Structure formats: structure tokens, C-alpha cells
Amino acid sequence: MRLTRRAAATVAVILLASAGQAQQGDARGPVTNLPLPRFVSLKAGEGNVRRGPSLTHRIDWVFKRRDMPLQITAEHGHWRRVQDRDGAGGWVHYALLSGVRTVLVEQDMLAVHARADDATPVIARFELGVVARLGECSHDWCRISAGGYRGWTRKSNLWGVDPDEIRD
Known part of the structure; x- marks a missing residue:
């Protein structure tokens, strides 16, 4: 019986590892079910970039360029983790983003x-x-x-x- 449990555990680990590798190539946002990463643009003339996905998190800086292209790398509720061309980023409220591509x-x-x-x-x-x-x-x-x-x-x-x- 001991060998059977060990074999079952090994099979389970292999299956989980395989599923993880398959998902890496087709990552989807848990909120929108859209591909991750993906490109969007800044809808507003200014957008606060926060350390975490809520208003209680500190503002690290402000994006000040309307229509600036950004890449969404994660989602949490109404928040999107974005980065700019230089890799700088943080969490931005989804209302500040547009699907218009720039x-x-x-x-x-x-x-x-x-x-x-x-x-x-x-x-x-x-x-x-x-x-x-x-x-x-x-x-x-x-x-x-x-x-x-x-x-x-x-x-x-x-x-x-x-x-x-x-x-x-």
C-alpha cells in the first residue's frame, strides 16, 4: 500500500507541473479572462501608480502622459498592475486605462x-x-x-x- 501512495503522489506532482507549464504560455487575467501580459493605454492625463491594488496603498509616482502605452502584467479586482517601456510600474485603477492601442x-x-x-x-x-x-x-x-x-x-x-x- 505504501508504494501505491508514493506512486500516486508522484503522478499528482507530474500532472500539476504539466498543467503549470501549459498555463504559462496561455496566461489569462483572473478578473477579465483577457491575455496576460497585454497592452493598453493611459486614458487620463494623470494616473496614480500605487504599491498595491487599493487606495490605501502609497502612491509611488504619477503617470502624466495621456495615451501612453502600458503593459498589464496582473489583475486584482478593479486594479491592474502595469509597467511602462522602462519597466517602471505599479498598480493603477482600471478606470484610468483604455483598450485603445498606442x-x-x-x-x-x-x-x-x-x-x-x-x-x-x-x-x-x-x-x-x-x-x-x-x-x-x-x-x-x-x-x-x-x-x-x-x-x-x-x-x-x-x-x-x-x-x-x-x-x-
């Missing part, structure tokens, strides 16, 4: 093309740090818009979109 330009004087092709005309150049609205994305290219200009640029020049993300 990206941060990571290359100075980034060429924005008429089509998703380096051979097409450059119709604009965006400065480093510009926040642009994200449109459709193919495997390597994304359509972005800012300041009345819109066009295509390589996905690798943007923060706020996953490298393998495809958008219609």
Missing part, C-alpha cells in the same frame, strides 16, 4: 512609409518618444498615426506591440 516610437526620426515596404516613399518622420495610435500590423510592419500623419513602419521600431502580434 505605441511609443523607439527610434529618432523614424521613417513612416506609404506602404509596408522600405522601397515606398517616406511620408513622415516621427521623433523618438512620440506616442502614436496603432493600426493594423502584419508580421514585420505596423500602421501608425500621429500628428495628422499616418503610414507604415517596422514593428521592431515600436514599443507597445508584441513581436508576433498580427492586427487587422
